[in-house]
Amino acid sequence: MSVWNLKYKDESWDFRTADTKEYTHCFHTYPAMMIPQIARELLNQYGVEGEWLLDPYCGTGTSLVEASLFGMHSVGCDINPLVRLIATTKTTHISLNTLDSEINRINETFFELEFGTAKITDTPIPDIPNLDYWFSDEVKKHLACLLTLINKVEDKAVRNFIIVAFSETVREVSYTRTSTFKLHRIPAEKLENFQPDVFGIFRKKINRNKQGLITYLEKRKDVEASICDVNTVAGELPMPKPIGGYNLVITSPPYGDSQTTVAYGQFSRLSAEWLELPNARKIDKLAMGGSPNKEILKNSPISSAVEKIQSIDEKRAHEVNAFYIDLGQSIDSVANILSRRSTICYVVGNRRVKDVILPTDEFVAYSFGKHGFTHKETIVRNIPNKRMPKKNSPSNIVGQTSSTMNEENIVICQRTD
Ligand SMILES: C[S@@+](CC[C@H](N)C(=O)[O-])C[C@H]1O[C@@H](n2cnc3c(N)ncnc32)[C@H](O)[C@@H]1O
Incomplete structure (x- = not known):
């Protein structure tokens, strides 16, 4: 047949x-x-x-x-x-207690930064070609600060969980158009008004993903x-x-x-570059x-x-x-x-x-x-x-x-x- x-x-x-x-x-x-x-x-x-x-x-x-x-x-x-990092994180058993204490630590830093008791220090910004084309100075500083906080997380599974939220944040706070998977910059006249709240976006993703993780861990089989x-x-x-x-x-x-x-590669590129992943x-x-x-x-x-x-x-x-x-x-x-x-x-x-x-x-x-x-x-x-x-x-x-x-x-x- x-x-x-x-x-x-x-x-x-x-x-x-x-x-x-x-x-x-x-x-x-x-x-x-x-x-x-x-x-x-x-x-x-x-x-x-x-x-x-x-x-x-x-x-x-x-x-x-x-x-x-x-x-x-x-x-x-x-x-x-x-995506290997994302797939690994989505299928891993992550300790909710360790995750909570790391999220609290990061939130405390956000709080200190927001209320002026601390300042975004000059954390090194990764040497990525064409970075200024895709990110404002303000966004670059915030992302670099986040990355420094993330790199202090010792538990690998928890660190990966936070990196995944960081990765999606990178794309959202960049000048990339969200209407396409390819890397196309938003029109020049819109650049000035584009002032994303990097920490706020990141925090929302962490909370959303944590809820997803909780329901997953309740149902995940021992495989x-x-x-x-x-x-x-x-x-x-x-x-x-x-x-x-x-x-x-x-x-x-x-x-x-x-x-x-x-264009899977174009979609992943900015995050992969911030995370220094190979073959970005x-x-x-x-x-x-x-x-x-x-x-x-x-x-x-x-x-x-x-x-x-x-x-x-x-x-x-x-x-x-x-x-x-x-x-x-x-x-x-x-x-x-x-x-x-x-x-x-x-x-x-x-x-x-x-x-x-x-x-x-x-x-x-x-x-x-x-x-x-x-x-x-x-x-x-x-x-x-x-x-x-x-x-x-x-x-x-x-x-x-x-x-x-x-x-x-x-x-x-x-x-x-
Ligand atoms: C349609 S996507 C898979 C989407 C996936 N089912 C999901 O839900 O996220 C196809 C994937 O094939 C991968 N790919 C392309 N060529 C490949 C190859 N030669 N070997 C392994 N993976 C490849 C791409 O990187 C891409 O992630």
Whole structure:
């Protein structure tokens, strides 16, 4: 039976009114986050308590959080150090007592600063290229002061928790437009009036995240979760912890190369630079499809779409092709460490380039098919609440946009003995 016959729309997967920020899911935004309800429903259908889940492109760890609530151990991989930090923090058992005493210590300093009994000392401001372009002098001083306070926190898990709130604060108090994931500065005439309350914003995030943490710790099962610095295209996946391989994959890979689809690296850059994380400016190049590839994919479900694009724009066709070569290689590596009775659930969007639709869902089913997986079904859902750019530039010409993905596909394949 063809992939198409097993593909159907199911609006019950839209989760239109669902709270997507429960538990630690509220910690930090990120482009194209999976909504927890999808992972939760898939775990209910295919998860087995005590077994192992893999998310090869885990981002901020939505599947891993849900696995720990469900009772599955999990391993996540991502090339982006900022999201690895977020995913780790979202799945870690953090001592609420230690957290409270550190929050109190920081709040006391805020109080002294606000009431003039202390002054923001000349804490060193990190040497970040172009910093003045993105932050006012006042904001830089406040962020540097915060960082100094955070660095005094000894408990690593608590420090990471506070760093995550700091990271989201950095983006919010910068001159970046919030309407886009890319780094675009707000218009010049608005700069002067932009005077964010750095400590106030940070404090709100700490309080919000603490509430999320409390509900998470109440429900979290006693399972392992580990997050690895792994480029899944390069085939360096972590050896399976369970004997025989991972049993379940719930993941959402990138929709296309970061340069023309979702700019994960640009989104993370300012925070990553303040936190001196590695590769702060290289994530989009390291991501799938980030480097050119001369090989041409033949006889795959995307081949005819790539040929059509090629007849319009050869360069774009090569970029698109490079992404699918990477995705295919990454799937080969993932399939090699899955058990003989495993299920994969890939949430993918079929993006449009030069008005040609790329059937990524079929490509995923085809790629796993080469490793003994059978396509079970593809559920099509509307995207009412995922943070995605609703418009992109398929022509890659500034100003030329068209509506992009309003739907995504949950591709489910299974390998049985
Ligand atoms: C759609 S996002 C995942 C979002 C995640 N499900 C969440 O809820 O936050 C895709 C992720 O793939 C990562 N990525 C891109 N190329 C990768 C590669 N070659 N290996 C591992 N991760 C990669 C990106 O850094 C990004 O975080």
